[in-house]
Amino acid sequence: MKEKLEQILVKASAELEAADQPQKLEELRVAYLGKKGELTAILRGMGSLSAEERPLIGAKANEVRTAIEAMIASAGERIKARETERRLAAEKIDVTVPGTPVRMGARHPLTLVRREIEDIFTSMGFSIAEGPEVEFGYYNFDALNTPANHPARDVQDTFYFSGDMLLRTQTSSVQARFMENHKPPLRMICPGAVYRSDDVDATHSPFFHQIEGLIVDKNIGLSDLKGALTQFSQLFFGPETRVRFRPHHFPFTEPSAEMDVSCFACGGSGCRLCKGEGWIEILGAGVVHPNVLRMAGIDPDVYSGYAFGIGQERLALLKYKIDDMRLLFENDTRFLHQFY
Ligand code: DAH
Numbered sequence: 001m002k003e004k005l006e007q008i009l010v011k012a013s014a015e016l017e018a019a020d021q022p023q024k025l026e027e028l029r030v031a032y033l034g035k036k037g038e039l040t041a042i043l044r045g046m047g048s049l050s051a052e053e054r055p056l057i058g059a060k061a062n063e064v065r066t067a068i069e070a071m072i073a074s075a076g077e078r079i080k081a082r083e084t085e086r087r088l089a090a091e092k093i094d095v096t097v098p099g100t101p102v103r104m105g106a107r108h109p110l111t112l113v114r115r116e117i118e119d120i121f122t123s124m125g126f127s128i129a130e131g132p133e134v135e136f137g138y139y140n141f142d143a144l145n146t147p148a149n150h151p152a153r154d155v156q157d158t159f160y161f162s163g164d165m166l167l168r169t170q171t172s173s174v175q176a177r178f179m180e181n182h183k184p185p186l187r188m189i190c191p192g193a194v195y196r197s198d199d200v201d202a203t204h205s206p207f208f209h210q211i212e213g214l215i216v217d218k219n220i221g222l223s224d225l226k227g228a229l230t231q232f233s234q235l236f237f238g239p240e241t242r243v244r245f246r247p248h249h250f251p252f253t254e255p256s257a258e259m260d261v262s263c264f265a266c267g268g269s270g271c272r273l274c275k276g277e278g279w280i281e282i283l284g285a286g287v288v289h290p291n292v293l294r295m296a297g298i299d300p301d302v303y304s305g306y307a308f309g310i311g312q313e314r315l316a317l318l319k320y321k322i323d324d325m326r327l328l329f330e331n332d333t334r335f336l337h338q339f340y
Helices: 001-017 024-031 039-046 054-091 109-123 152-157 173-181 222-237 290-295 310-320
Strands: 134-136 164-169 185-193 208-218 243-250 254-260 280-289 304-311
Touching: 001 024, 001 039, 001 054, 024 039, 039 054, 054 243, 109 185, 109 208, 109 222, 109 310, 134 304, 173 208, 173 290, 208 280, 208 310, 222 243, 222 254, 222 280, 222 304, 222 310, 243 280, 254 304, 280 290, 280 310, 304 310
Parallel strands: none
Antiparallel strands: 134 164, 185 208, 208 304, 243 254, 254 280, 280 304
């Protein structure tokens, strides 16, 4: 029986040495030490031994049991350590590998121009207003001294929905809306999209953007308009910029003008950008027509004001020397990524 115990120890030692999985280790534990295990079977069979043999075999059996338990414990440690090593190797992250680059977006040139214009006018005390692109004919035309039979409608009359609704043709509609909710003194700009039934070419689009401006207060006149727009032009195009007003007609202003800035590329001597003119037109403006104030419930004998409408695309084309307006709307990212 003693030999048998020694054999068990040798065999267990070899098998435990080879065990490399937790479940294999558990099987071995059951096989040797479990209720039906080999060692247990021997201990059970001790009843048939003589009184001298029994304590000797008993002591030997306990020794073998302790040895097997110790081997199981150390095999368990070994298996666990190896498993940890394997996982560490498998989950290793090489932090020095270059990442997948994320392509950064860029601001659209129209956004850049709008923000710059907003910065300039808010620094002059203007607030920023908004109005709907789907508009009533009333705000787009009638409230701006442009009744149904007015010839000025022809140039802009466009994209009607049923009834009196249309896509606004000018941000001037926000003038009328703003004056309904604000009493003078008031000073606002309104950037936004407008629509007209123009065909698409290098300088036209049925969809474009304007920035409207309106100020109403006591004693506001053409000189204030000229001062503010000169300052704007010099901040936007550079301190050397001069401005020039040409008489024009808009139904909602009287007098009305179109404003040119001296060409910032050639300084006024004439070049490709200004088509040899030395001047570049950038906006329409004028002193607010008394009828417009009256329609808004403002007394034109007490208050006066000026208004202007800037073409946002035009300023973007000029500022970034872009020669085709379509580039602004085609969303070709190779083009758009050049601006920030
Ligand atoms: N709304 C005009 C247009 O679209 C531009 C304009 C001219 C706006 C004169 C104004 C203004 O406020 O006073 O052509």
